[in-house]
Amino acid sequence: MDALKLELKERIINALNLEDISIDDIQDNDPLFGDGLGLDSIDALELIVLLDKEYGIKLADPKQGKEIFQSVETMAQFVAANRTK
Amino acid sequence: MQKKVAITGMGIISSIGLSVEENFQSLISKKSGISDLENIQTRHASEIKVGEIKITNQELQQLLNLPVENTFTRTGLLGAYAAKKAVESAGIIDINEVRTGLISSTSVAGMDFTEKHYKKYEEHPEYQKYIQSHDAGDSSNKIANYLGLKGFVTTISTACSSAANAIMLGASMIENGYLDRVIVGGTDALSKFTINGFKTLMILSDTYNTPFDNNRKGLNLGEAAAYLVLESDEVIKKSNKKVLAYVAGYGNANDAFHQTASSENGEGAYLAMKQAFEKASILPDQIDYINVHGTATPNNDLSEGRAMNRIFSNVPKFSSTKAFTGHTLAAAAAIEAVYSVLALQNNTIFPNLNFKTPMEELNIVPETEVVQTEINHVLSNSFGFGGNCSTLIFSK
């Protein structure tokens, strides 16, 4: 699980062009949206693409993202439970 | 002193008709143009509905009497068709007799052909002729050439508000004496580029779009072209021409919130409408009908609804005609301008199709039937990505 979380942090930084942020800056339970990393709705869509591309998980409804992307921790749990790749 | 800007001609082609009359008949008989995609091969075809014009490019070329060797893409074909109809409807014989311009708009431009043919360029050089047709400006030049126009030409590209901005700028050029006559509007054809792009933003509906409905799922893309001919007071007086309606007011403001989403309280929309009222010197309660932007995305309809509640103490009757035609992007404001003029001419409000459930957050609902009532002023909204919000007011 730790390796997955590390991998997710790296992938998030790359996919969302978070150039001034390093892996150490992202805590497992930090909120990703809102005050945390300040991600927006387009970032949420990019994360949905990331889930599909890297882990083979397809989300049909963008609203599902709200629960899944709360933090790296919740993302990792979801990926571990649903990945097909 | 400012001159009044009259509309003397209109031309349109959309999924609900190949002429102004056909479009009107479809609107009053509640005949929607939304269907399954036929002319484009894409993996998404079974997951979307579109406002597709069921005419092939070959047929369009024949209708336009174009030489076999031409480099028009579908965007240009639709545009030339509608612009020509507009010029004819304005009774113009010599288009250059007065200072005349063309302000066109597009977002797809020649992409519809580029995406089909660019892989062939190396092996089949006969397709390379379409390379130059890719640019947004090319379709405008082609339309100007087709009309025999020698005057000012420019192209506006501000996404879904483009044609409204074209109309606005054309009107202000006439008001300020820079032009005597201007053909304004927009054109966009369906393309894989846009279908794929909108799919990835997850704002396409897999069924018929339902503007202002609580359970709306997203928009249907559409294709269309429409142009208005605007002429100055002087030209009208000299030629004794019939005026269809007036461009009474307009406003443009930026929402300054997000690249593609609208702010929660619809600030940009509110400001654009406010400016349009100031320009037209009329009060909100004088508006008889609003043709809303109403794309049926969760975001737009809520934002627009809130803005309407802010500026109107009593929101007038309103409807979105995108349930008929789909969202035709750069052409949207132009076809909706035609529908606004039709509303004025026929004292008719067109229905907002597919509406069932009022939105929880708002206390306003659109008209669901064709309504006959006196209409003197119509307001039309068009909001584009990039926060570009435009409002037009048309008057009898």
Added chain:
Amino acid sequence: MQIMYAISKFINISQDVVCENGKELFHNQEDTFAAFMKSVYKSLNISYPKFYKMDDLCKLAFIASELLLQNETEKDIALLFSNNEASLDTDLKHQQSIQNPDDYYPSPAVFVYTLPNITIGEVSIRHELKSESAFFVAEKYQTEYMHKYAEYLLKTNKAQKVLCGWIHFLEGDYKADFYLVEKMGILEHSKEHINNITK
């Protein structure tokens, strides 16, 4: 009486050089456009992480307007941008991402930038400008038209200032010529001066 308007400031960015009012401000020490823009961004000492998500055309527009509007307090500034390729550079990236049916992952973040007027959106968001704006696509800078339009906006009080610009980015080739028109300035708002700034 004819009111004369003026150009109060202008910025030119082209391969390797950023100039303000004709004087060199930055010289490119980096290998790529992205690195060059990043270095200018860093030197501005602002915190705007959204900068990194922008496509190249928007980064160029952002930097040019940031330099122009650095100490500006006026919010009623109309934006008139123009170029001849619209958003073609990013269009190509989007097109590439929908090419291969076996590696098919179009990016929403890329698609969002396949419209030239997003440059206006980004500048408006950054500086909280809710003003009038337009994006024109033309073969070259339409000096006559932009001159008239800017003056019209100022004369009719539709804006207090107008930021006009030519903003070009295509496959590594770039140029930005931005100028601010208002009541007082360093140069007369004349077609001759506009031609010099945008040449």
